[in-house]
Structure formats: C-alpha cells, structure tokens
C-alpha cells in the first residue's frame with residue numbers, strides 16, 4: 001500500500017543531507033564545546049557555524065541567536081525571562097500551549113494577560129492589540145502563523161504597534177521557516193522562536209532570536225552556555241543539523257513555495273472534479289497548510305479511514321490530537337462546532353509529488369463517497 005505523510009505541520013521527516021551530517025558529527029566529534037583544547041574547539045566551531053547559518057538566513061547577527069531544546073523551550077525562555085511581577089502581556093487565544101500555558105502560570109504569579117481572539121480571516125487584528133495596551137503592557141507575544149489554520153499574521157504592523165508603544169514583541173515562528181520569507185532586519189521583532197523539526201531538521205533542538213539590547217533573566221541556572229540563558233553541554237550534532245536545515249530551507253524557499261502551491265491547487269481541483277464538498281477555512285495562509293472542512297463528515301472518522309489507506313493527516317494540531325472535541329482554535333476563529341468537527345488539517349511539503357497528491361485526493365474522495373452512501 002502506498003503511504004503518504006501529510007502532516008508536515010506536526011513534524012517533518014529529516015533531510016538526508018542533514019541526517020548524514022549529524023551522523024558524521026555524532027561518530028567523530030565529542031569534545032565539550034566549552035573545553036579549551038582542540039577537541040573542544042572543534043565542537044565549538046560547529047556550533048558557531050550553525051549560529052552563522054541561522055543568522056545569515058534570518059537577517060540578524062550571530063550573537064542574537066541562542067540554541068535551545070525545542071520551540072516550546074524557546075517560548076518559555078522568551079516569556080518567563082522578560083516578565084516582571086505586575087506586568088501586563090498581550091497575546092492571542094490561539095497560541096501554542098507553550099505560550100498559553102506559560103501565560104496562565106504568569107497570571108497565577110500576579111501578572112495580567114489579555115488574549116485577543118482571531119478575526120474571521122484567522123488573523124489577529126493589530127488594532128485590537130493597540131486598543132488593549134495599558135501602561136503596564138510589557139510584552140506582546142503573537143505567532144507569525146497559526147499551526148492549525150495556517151493564517152499568517154501581519155507581524156510588520158504588529159511590530160510597529162509594539163515599537164510605537166515601547167513594548168517588547170515576541171513572535172512564535174515555529175511553523176514558518178521554509179514556508180515564508182522572514183527578514184529580521186526589516187521587522188520590529190525583539191524575540192523569535194523556531195524549532196528544527198518543522199523544517200526537515202532534527203527533533204529536540206530549537207533556537208531563540210534575541211535582539212541586541214533585550215535583557216532576559218535565565219529560567220534555568222547552570223553553566224554559562226548560550227548567553228547564560230540555556231545551561232548544559234550543547235547538542236552539537238542537533239545544532240549542526242538545525243543550521244544546515246535552516247540554510248537549505250531558506251536557499252530554496254521560492255522554489256519550494258512554488259512547488260507546494262502547485263500541489264495545493266492540484267489537490268483542491270481534484271476534490272472539485274470528484275464533486276467533494278469542502279470548505280477551505282483560510283485564504284491567506286502558509287503554503288501547504290490546509291484547514292479543510294468536509295460538511296456532514298466526521299473528521300476523526302475520516303482521519304482513521306485515511307490512515308487505513310496509508311494517508312496521515314491530523315484533526316486539530318498534533319498536541320491536541322487524541323481528542324474528539326472540536327478544535328478550540330477553529331472555534332475561536334468563528335467556525336461553528338459542527339463544521340469544526342468535520343475539519344482536518346492536511347499539510348503538504350517539499351517532499352510531495354503529483355502522484356502523492358493524486359493518491360490522497362482519490363483516497364479522500366472514495367472514503368467520503370462511501371460514507372455518504
């Protein structure tokens with residue numbers, strides 16, 4: 001049976017070149033990057049090369065990147081590191097749990113939080129952010145693109161709101177690397193979280209961009225690694241993998257976007273040709289991320305039937321899967337509960353071919369037609 005993995009937003013398979021580089025490093029390089037001798041220097045050089053690759057790809061300085069264990073950790077370091085008692089934070093109701101749950105615990109410690117709900121287009125309105133600013137607002141944390149809807153927020157405008165009001169802006173860009181261009185040189189972003197496993201890099205390694213001048217308190221105590229913000233001997237192979245994956249994602253960005261958009265077009269036109277009733281929830285979205293509703297069809301059952309045909313998709317995001325409830329993100333975006341329960345997230349990437357798309361569209365159409373009968 002053919003197998004097609006269409007859950008690129010949950011995680012990506014590792015790129016061959018990245019995996020080979022990591023294997024070579026795992027086998028041959030073991031020095032502690034903090035050691036002064038040549039073994040240590042060799043490891044240190046690998047880490048710095050990766051830092052440079054990331055800085056070059058994102059338009060920032062090498063010293064503005066720290067390595068972390070994942071996107072969730074980057075979000076934790078950014079949010080907990082900047083907030084003092086009594087500060088006010090503005091964020092959105094559809095952030096990843098690694099932001100929302102940090103905000104909940106900050107609230108318990110006496111901070112106040114305002115969560116803006118997405119508008120009907122799946123985006124956070126910069127004007128709503130502006131209206132909620134108070135004298136105590138210290139930080140705005142808004143994701144660049146949403147993990148379920150794929151909707152892309154206007155970070156340029158949100159950055160201007162933050163800058164005009166002297167507020168720190170943190171952006172969770174975990175879903176965006178290799179999908180849309182990001183140039184930190186042109187954006188008023190103060191901190192930005194990324195995670196390697198979302199762009200064909202390894203799992204268990206992420207990074208945080210911290211603009212020069214932003215002073216964070218460490219959330220973990222230990223050695224002085226990563227600007228004193230992420231103690232522990234570094235994951236050398238993982239960090240090297242992250243750097244190479246980032247370089248590859250950004251070098252071929254335009255080519256990949258074009259390829260993925262053509263796959264998307266092929267997919268929806270096949271569904272239309274097969275007379276499948278579907279609703280695409282987001283117009284202006286990340287390439288390849290489809291939040292797609294199939295009215296009158298139960299999303300969970302559809303997911304399982306597709307899995308039996310070798311097609312992997314998701315119902316909600318990976319972190320909320322396993323639940324039969326309608327996705328809170330879809331409900332927040334104004335989608336009614338029935339339609340939300342009929343909605344799947346199907347995500348395509350550079351790995352897919354026209355044959356894959358034809359297989360997925362056929363599998364989906366035959367399942368839906370069978371259910372209807």
Ligand code: PLP
Pocket residue numbers: 009010069070071072073096098143146147172174175195196206318
């Ligand atoms: N932020 C967003 C928007 C995500 O989609 C995810 C992962 O799904 C994360 C953060 C967490 O990343 P990680 O799995 O590397 O902790």
